[in-house]
Amino acid sequence: MDLRRVPPFNEWLTVLLWMQQNTLQNNVGKLDAVSADGTKHSPATLSLVIGADVIIPFPCVKNLGVVIDSHLSLEAQIRSVCKKAFYQIRRISRIRKFLDLPTCNSLVCALVSPHLDYANSLYYGLPEHLLDRLQRVQNAAARLVTGANRFASSKALLKSLHWLPVRARIQYKIAVLVYRCINGCAPSYLRDLVTRYVPA
Known part of the structure; x- marks a missing residue:
């Protein structure tokens, strides 16, 4: 065929x-x-x-x-991602006292972060309350890795771990994809959709 x-x-x-x-x-x-x-x-x-x-x-x-839901709101997708990620966070928290910081960081990056990053370019332009749910997952993961309490500043924790916040990760993913399209590193079906802007 x-x-x-x-x-x-x-x-x-x-x-x-x-x-x-x-x-x-x-x-x-x-x-x-x-x-x-x-x-x-x-x-x-x-x-x-x-x-x-x-x-x-x-x-x-x-x-x-x-x-994908019938209203294309991705609310069911966000709910599913949060459920899977929090499940992994709970599992890691049971053995956290036996782990040092780099090992816990590696576990979180291997078991939690992929749920937040998979197909996250679809989340661009979603309402703030949905992205806030994803950010709460990342904040909980950062507190687990660093051992900080729930009153610690999440921005400071993310910065200390060199993690981009959820919204920045989405923008970074799209920027990398556009960069690859412009420089001929992406598949042709994507390259054909992106053209350079030339001012008049």
Whole structure:
């Protein structure tokens, strides 16, 4: 099968016809759909028909580890990230007294920080209350590593650990991606989307 000859997927009918031509079969058990129309109506009233199969949209679906809800608010994603990160923080806190600072720092960077950093460029422009939840996770991780109490300044703790705050990490990720696009280090499908600004 030559993937370069795949037609653009504008409609489900096109997808279905392409799959039939290439002798592919739908696995409805692994197919999820979400209605992302931006309204507050319940998506359960909508349905999607593909061939003989009827797909009922879910309120939230997971794609590449990112939870996408019907309102595209990413609130479910933030909730999931905070839950996973706090779980790891609690696990590390049980053995914290046996760890020195560099070892605890390495554990937090290996088990907690990846949850905050994964796909965090999607968080750009989110409401402050959602980003504040992520920042609370990072502040708790910094207090765990340094052994500071809850009244210690989180900014000072992050600075002492050389950790960028959550909002700065998001901006840094996007800046690195744009830099790579401009300098030809990114994939072509991303490079084609970025052009240099030339003043008139």
